[in-house]
Amino acid sequence: MAMWIRQLEATDCAGIASASVSLQPGLNVLHGPNELGKSTLVKAIRATLLLPAGSTAGEQLRAWNVDGAPYVELTFEQEAQRIWRVRKRFGGSGQTYLELSRDGREFSQEGRGRGVDGSLQDILRWGIQPPGGKSGKRGMPSSFITTALLGDQRDIDAILEASLANDPNASGRERLTVALQALAEDPRFKQVLASVQERFDEAYTATGRRRSGRGSPWTRLREDRNDAEQREQETRQQLEHTASARSRVAELQQQAFEADAEKEQAADALKAAQAAERQRAEIAAATKALAAAQEDLRKAQAQVRSRDEKIAAVVAAEQEAETLRESLASAEQALAAVQPLAKAASERVKQLESGDAEQGRRLREQEAQNQHLKLTQRKTELEAKVAAAQQIAECESAIRNTQADIEQRTEALEEQRRLLGEAEAATVADKRGIEALERERAGARYLAAAERAQALAALAKTAKSLEKRAQTARAKAQELKAPARAELDELQQLDADRQVAEGKLAVGLAIEFTPENAGTADVTLDGETRAREFNASERVRYEARRELKLAIDGVGVLQVWGGGLHLRQEAETATDRWRELADNLFARAGVQTTTDLEDKRREADELLASADKQDDEAKQLRLRSGNTGELEQQMVVAPAEANQRREAAAKRMDPGVSVEDYIEEHGELRGDEELAEAIEALKDKVRQRELLCGQLRPRVELEAGQLDRLQEDLEHAQQKLRDSTAKSEDWHRVLDEAKAKRQVLDEELAKVDAEILAIQAEATAAAEDARQVLAKLRQEESAKTKARDDAKQLVLGAQMASERLKGEAETMRNTVEGLDVSALQTARDEKQAFLDALPKVDGTPKDLAELERIASDAANNATSLHHELSTAQGALGQVGGQRIEEQAEQAKEARAALERREHELEVDYGGWKLLRETLAEAEREDASHLGDALVKPVSERMAALTNGRYGAVGIGAQLDATGIRLGGDERSFDDVSVGTREQIALLLRLAVAEALGSFVILDDHLTQSDPDRMAWIRSLLGEAARKIQVVVVTCHPAAYLVGEEHAVDLTRCIKRHEVGGPQTR
Amino acid sequence: MALKLLHTADWHLGRRFPSFEREQETRLTRARLEVVGRILDVAESRKVDAVLCAGDLFDEPMPQQDWWNGVLRELSGRRWQRPVVLLPGNHDPLTPNSIYHETHNFRRGLPSYVHVVDKPGWELPLGDNAVVVASPCTSAAGDTKLVESLPKREAGDERIRIGLVHGQTFDIDGHQTNFPIPRGSAAERGLDYLAIGDTHAFREVEPGASAPTVYPGAPEATNFGERDTGNVAAVFFPLDRRRAPIVCKEAVGAWNWREETCHSMPELRALASEGELAKTVLRLKLEMAVPMAEYDEAERLLAALGGSLAATPRVGVLNVDRQGLRLLTEDALAQFNADMPPVLRAAAERLQTLAREDPQQKEHAERALHHLYRLVMRDAA
Structure with a gap:
């Protein structure tokens, strides 16, 4: 239905104290006598729609005898369910209200004050300039449309001369253009346009912007695209994390690989240096062992040579003794040959010297002979003593030799024992060192495990604390029973709806x-x-x-x-819906206001955000433990492992020392690998020493056995010496005095022999001869005896020398018997071969400590990098994977698909939009002459009214009526009668109202029409009123009332002011 | 037969297909659960002794309840005693929060004959003559050779030994290989059959090997371009142990993923006239420039393939890229009705000019022309 006026209320307008007129769609005939205030009502309508309340032009409505300001309420329906009510109190600063209703009963306020007039002109688009401009004309604003719809019918010229060219703004032209184009449209064009508009409306607002509501095709696509972009961003971030983690793993793998290479290189260098050092030590030890073996061999060979020399000397001595014994035998034979001759000669002498002198001489000779025998006896005893002394001397010499040998051997044995002892002591010390290192290692492993357990516990504690805090925050958020964001949004929306609905009720x-x-x-x-x-x-x-x-x-x-039942019901429904949700949310949250709910939601959001943050932090912590899900498991395993290691460490501790005491006492403990290497190094040393000890021990035992045997020989010889010494005089003195005594005895013997010879010389001649013979024989016998004694002495000396040499040789033999020269040679050769077989070490000795430090650093670096790598791999296992890559690919595809869909949608709806614009442009071009659209309806009606007398009415491009065709000629309006002009003006007004779909108010018009034309016009109004509202205000109701119209007796609606002086209210 | 097995993998339940419209995505996602029932049907009809599921049964470690409830429903509905072995893969690794964890309702709800591989070197005897050895994935990615954690055959162990792991058998430079499975692993670990999962295509890794290593592939494809999907492996171990196991490919998948490009209307017509497309996922690309009438026909054929509010789609899931579909505008006007109102003709002329002369508006103008054509022709009809 077109725009129509529903209700008019007026108070204190000119003579009207109050008026209330209800109108209906179609033809309304408002009738009443003159001076009732009919024109005032029309003015009130005009003023309400066109005049700002504060305008001085409103004074024309003021009752001269009433203080109260004129007040008008006009309710009109713009289109179905869009009913406006304008309330204005004119005068002074004026009061204006604009209210909107869907049902005409319940209104909500849309505006108040000066802005209402602007809004009103936006609604009407009648070409009236909204108030506020400086160029506005004073008085009642007018335009082509206001003249057509609200104009005073009596002012025919104004109607016929009205032109769009005089409109204050273009809104009237635009509205008419659209309206008249629609009027001129081809039905097929209309259908197409309607279809296009329908599709356009699906996607765009009236201003051409994309729709954003739920039904909009863009909305879902945008939501999908937002989702896709968010998903893509998330997956891209995850991929970036994965790539970062993977890159980190690759980097760490490379670093670990390089570190491993460095570690191996350093370890190899260290091992090579250690091996070289060990080789040097081995060579030194082997060289030393070879030297010792060579010395042993040399000594043994010297002893063997010495024994052989002694044996040769014994043989030579025995040969010499044998020779001497042969000489002695010869001497004894010669003596034995001489002694009978001497005895016979002596007998002869005795016979010859049987006289006294002879007897005296013989006695003296006998005495001399006795003295000679005594001396000889004494010399023999002396020689026996010397021989015994020499034997003792030789024994002593042998003992000394043996003692020297024993000393030498003891010294060598002691040296070897010392070496063995030192090696064994060093081995024991190293073993203790190994134990200490093992202890330290156990302690360090325990410490590391305990620290890891502590670290894990701390991590877990922190993570748990964070999770607990997050849980607490969530619980708090839950306890707040805050409404969900969607609920809150819905409540706010419902509240807004309620307020809007209630506002619509506040119509005044x-x-x-x-x-x-x-x-x-x-x-x-x-x-x-x-x-x-x-x-x-x-x-x-x-x-x-x-x-x-x-x-x-x-x-x-x-x-x-206010606002009618429909709006009220709407408000109640809105209130009920709001109340239902609000009661529910208020009760649940225990609050009274929406603000409190919002506060609760905000508080809950903050708590949840805090919980999320804490959860994230906890997750990060868990990630740092290597594996998100295994922290608890590791927390159980790590203390158990620490416990195990503690028990293992405790077993290695000294009695009474706890692991903790040990750790406290030793401060910082070295790393496991460092200790393991130190332990291995010590074990290597121990093994080398044990090898050396294994070689030394049998040699020491062999040497000790030989020494024991020498000792026994020595003791035996010493016993023999003691026995000999006990039986004889001091042999040193004997030997020292032997020579002198022997000389004295020889001198005494020589004296006695001389005395004997002298005595013998005293014999007779015969006797003398006999004596001479005897003397010769005696001399010869003495010489022979001496030769024999000398020979005997020599034999004895030779025998003694031989015995001594035999003793020495025996001693040497005994000594040499214990020696295995061949074995010593073999040992020496083995040592030489061992030494020769040892690889030669080139270069100078390296700084082992520095190499160890480098190797340790490299090992630590490699361990650290492997640990980091393990952590990074764990992290990669959590964030990475094919799934993320697939999701990223999916997200990318999804975004691309949505972009295609969006493009397709954009092209499709863009096509509709372009088609709509193109159709509009084509239509505008097709119908640029607005007047053409009006010519037909006006002219046809004019022809019908005048039975064809009048032809087409001339209407210009600005809708200005230019004339009328009469009898084929174009006539000016001035050339036709007032009645005809009035009728043309009416037809124009109806045509414009029909084109606009608007009410038209006809106030006291057609006064110049004859009854026939009036009847035709009444019929025309009835026809027009089927499409638009026609409000006729007349004092001649009979001309209009045929029973189909809505007749309003204004006398029942208007209460006039009492005439009789000013009235106040 | 000494032993019969059904070997499947890569169900990817709960997988999303975000590049499709929501309804299509739902259809494809559901299809992944529907195939599980068919897999179990094959196991039943073949009377296999055990069902081995070699990982990636779910698309993520913590899928929505709908998916694991669906699996529980399928498994619980069978009155079986034959063992079903579920192996966590890299998409659904065994983690403390995963559905395979013993505290998860999925794990707790599994029937007694369903076993979850939950530790390295896991073993399940199949009677006295066979044993399954398996190791699960415990992370989404990694370079652990899971197959190396399977125990080797011990001296005197004459049983049929089946290995079950998830991982990749290929090793390409620059490609991140997850859970690699070296060639020859089956023989090296003393296995008679190595059941693996990950690759979506059915593939016998070392054809002719006495101990086959087999990917059964995904029972339903997950993307365009995947070949040889939609199968499970039925494995038969002959009584004569000297003979290698027989591996049969059994089709279970219902959906066919196709990519087509039409360069002419005859091609499009031929495609549109194809018979059964209800279980086809079709990515259709149009690369042709056609006059107005054919353009309109193309739109109608696409509408028929893709369905509408009033018509069931002929293609199960249709994804059309029509950016290559262009309108030949030269004689577009000639194809409109001659008695078209002048204002409409004027509009059509304007659009034709735009399509011809304004590259920026060409696409919109072509589409607008077609819209106008359809409206005019509809009204004419």
Whole structure:
């Protein structure tokens, strides 16, 4: 339905005290006598729609005898369910309200004050400039459309001369253009346009912007695209994390690989240096062992040589003794040959010397001979003593030799024992060192495990604490029972709906009540009730915004709601919906207001955000432990491992020392690998020493056995010496005095022999001869005896020398018997071969400590990198994987698919939009001459009215009526009668109203029309009123009232001011 | 037969297909659960002794309840005693939060004959003559050779030994290989059959090997371009142990993923006239420039393939890329009705000019022309 006026209320307008007129769609005939205020009502309508309330032009509405400001309420329906109510109180600063309703009962305020007029012109688009501009004309604003729809019919010229060219702004032209184009449109074009518009409306707003509501095709696509972009961003981030983690792993793998190479290189260098050192030590040890073996061999060979020399000397001595014994035998034979001759000669002498002198001489000779025998006996005893002494001397010499040998051997044995002892002691010390290192290692491993357990526990504690805090925050958030964001949004939306709905009810109500009798009533204004008393015939008025209720005692209850039942129901529904949700949320959250709910939601959001953050932090912590899910497991395993290691460490501790005491006492413990290497190094040393000890021990035992045997020989020889010494004199003195004694004895013997010879010389000649013979024989016998004694002495000496040499040889043999020269040679050769077989070590000795430090650093670096690598691999296992890559690919594809869909949608709806624009442009071009659209309806009606007398009405491009064709000629309007002009003006006004789909108000017109034309016009109005509202204000109702129209007797609607002086209210 | 097995993998339940429209995505996602029932049907009809599921049964470690409930429903509906072995893969690794964890309702709800591989070197005897050895993935990625954690055949162990792991058998430079499976692993670990999962195509890794290593592939494809999907492996171990196991490919998939490009209307017509397309996922690309009438026909054929509010789609899931479909505008006007109102003709002329002369508006103008054509022709009809 076209725009129509539903209701008009007026108070204090000119002579009208109050008026209330209800209109209907179609033809409305408002009739009443002159001076009732009909024109005032039309003015009130014009002023309400066109004039700002504060305009001085509003003064024309003011009643000269009333103080109250003119007040008008005009309700009109723009289109279905779009009903506007304009309330204006004119004068002074004026009051203006604009309200909107869907049902005509319940209104919501859309604006108030000066802005309302602008809004109103936007609604009407009649070509009126909104107030506020400096160029606006004073007085009642007018335009082509206002003249057509609201113009004074009596001012025919104004109507016929009205032109769009004079409009204050272009809105009227634009509206008419659209309207007249529609009028001129081809039905097929209209259908196409309607279809295009329908598709356009699906996607765009009237201003061409993309729709954003739920039904919009862009919305879902945008949501999908947002989702896809978010998903892509998330997966891209995950991929970046994965790539970063993977890159980190690759980097760490490379670093670990390089570190391993460095570690191996350093370890190899260290091992090579250690091996070289060991080789050097081995070579040194082997060289030393070879030297010792060579010395042993040399000594043994010397002893063997010495024994052989002794044996050769014994043989030589025995040969010499044998020779001497042979000489002795010869000497004894020679003596034995001489002694009978000497005895015979002696017998002869005795015979010859049987005289006294001879006897005396013989006695003396006998005495000399006796003395000679004594001396010889003494010399023999002396020689025996010397021989015994020499034997003792030789024994002593042998003992000394043996002792020297024993000393030498003891010294060598002691050296070897010392070496063995030192090696064994060093081995024991190293073993203790190994134990200490093992202890330290156990302690260090325990410490590392304990620290790891502690670290894990700390991590877990922190993570748990964070998770607990997050849980607490979530619980708190839960306890807040805050509404979900969607619920809150819905509540706010419902609240807004409710307020809007309630606002629509606040249309402003006013009643006037004039009781016939005095009485009381309960007056309720917008829910506030007061008891009031009334005097008879006293008129009272009440105003309320939404609801007004009068409970009049004895009369009944009058209740008025603003905005009508539909709006009220809408407001109640909105309130119920809001209340239902609000009660639920308020009750749940234990609050009273939406603000409190929002606060709760905000608080809950903050708590949840905090919980998320804490969860994230906890997750990060868990990630740092290597594996998100295994922290608890590791926490169980790590203390158990620490415990195990502690027990293992405790077993290695000294009695009474706890692991913790040990760790405290030793401060910082070295790393496991460092200790392991130190332990291995020590074990190597121990093994080398044990090898050396294994070689030394049998040699020491062999040497000790030989030494024991020498000792036994020595003791035996010493015993023999002691026995010999006990039996003889001091052999040293004997030997020392032997020579002198021997000389004395020899001298005494020589004297005795000389004395014997002298005595023998005293014999007779015969005797003498005999004696001479005897003497010769005696001399010869003595020489022979001496030769024999000398030979005997020599034999004895030779025998003694031989015995001594034999003793020495025996001793040497005994010594040499214990020696295995061949074995020593073999040993020496083995040592030499061992030494020769040892690889030669080139270069100079390296700084082992520095190499060890480098190797240790490299090992630590490699271990650290492997640990990092393991952690990074663990992290990669959590964030990475094919799934993320697939999801990223999916997200990318999804975004691309959505872009295609969006492009397709954009092209499709863009096509509709372009088609709509193109159709509009084509249409505008097709219908640029607005007047053409009006010519036909006006001309046809004019021809019908005048039975074809008048032809086409000339209407310009600005809709200005230019003339009328009469009898084939174009006539100016000035050339036709007033009645005809009035009728042309009416037809124009109807045509414009029909084109616009608007009401038209015809005030006291057609006064110049004859009854026939009036009848035709009445029929025309009825026809037009089927499409538009036609409001006829007349004092001649008979001309219009045929029973189909809505007739309003204004005398029942208008109350005029009492005439009789100024009135105040 | 000494033993019969059904070997499947890569169900990817709960997988999303975000590049499709929501309804299509739902259809494809559901299809992944529907095939599970068919897999179990094959196991039943073949009377296999055990069902081995070699990982990636779910697309993520913590899928939505719908998916694992669906699997529980399928498994619980069978009155079986034959063992079903579920192996966590790299998409659904065994983690403390995963559905395979013993505290998860999925694991707790599994029937007694369903076993979850939950530790390295896991073993399940199949009677006295066979044993399954398996190791699960415990992370989404890694270079651990899971197959090396399977115990080797011990001296005197004459049983049929089946290995079950998830991982990749290829090793390409620059490609991140997850859970690599070296060639020859089956023989090296003393296995008679190595059941693996990950690759979506059915593939016998070392054809002719006495101990086959087999990917059964995904029972339903997950994307265009995947070949040889939609199968499970039925494995038969002959009584004569000297003979290698027989591996048969059994089709279970219902959906066919196709990519087509039409360069002419005859090609499009031929495609549109094809018979059964209800279980086809079709990515259709149009690369042709056609006059107005054919353009309109193409739109109608696409509408028929893709369905509408009033018509069931002929293609199960249709994804059309029509950016290559262009309108030949030269004689577009000639194809409109001659008695078209002048204002409409004027509009058509304007659009034709735009399509011809304004490259920026060409696409929109072509589409607008077609819209106008359809409206005019509809009205004419």
